[in-house]
Amino acid sequence: MLRIVVGGLKKDVTERAVKAAGGDKVQVTVTSDFEGAKKVKAGDADYYLGACNSGGGAALSVAIGILGYANCSTVAKNGKKPNAEEIQKLVNDGKIAFGMAVEGIEESVPVIINSLLKKHGLE
Template sequence: MIRIVIGGLQKDLIKKKVDETGEDRVEAVITSDFEGAKKVKAGQADYYLGACNSGGGAALSVAIGILGYNRCATVAKAGGRPNPQEIEKRVQEGKIAFGMSVEAIESTVPVLVQSLLKHSDQ
């Protein structure tokens, strides 16, 4: 089971999509950006998901500060769509915090969770 913490905007929608996609293979917890990033750093959670209006600013700013820029990735910017190949690449690179725009939550979270689950099975 992978453990995901959720921060930023539209947390309830992110959690709903994580739960729908991951079913019983994912535990998702809504938290603040700060607490979520601290849980990942402490090993109490595996991944952080956050959303903001742009997808790259507030969605990841706290996670970048706590986890480091090299552990974070924006996977869907405002006006964009998720690219499954790019998401898979970021997961394979070992990224553990992911940001997205609020408008892309419904299309991004399923792709991201599927990739995280695939990576955890390897």
């Protein structure tokens, strides 16, 4: 089971999208950006998902500070659609924190979760 922490804006929407995409293969914890990133760093969670208005700023700023820039990536900026191939590459490259614009949550989260499940052989 993958342990996902959710922070940022519209956490309830992100949480629902994670549960819908991952079902019983994911455990979702809604928390603050700071606590979520700390959980990932401590090994108490596997991945962090965050959202903000632009997808490129506050969605990941705290996670970048705690987990390091190399472990984080924006997958859908404001007005952009998520790219499944690019997300799978980011997951395979070991990214553990993903940011997106709030308008892209419902499109981005299923792609992220499916990529994570695939990586871990849980699809």
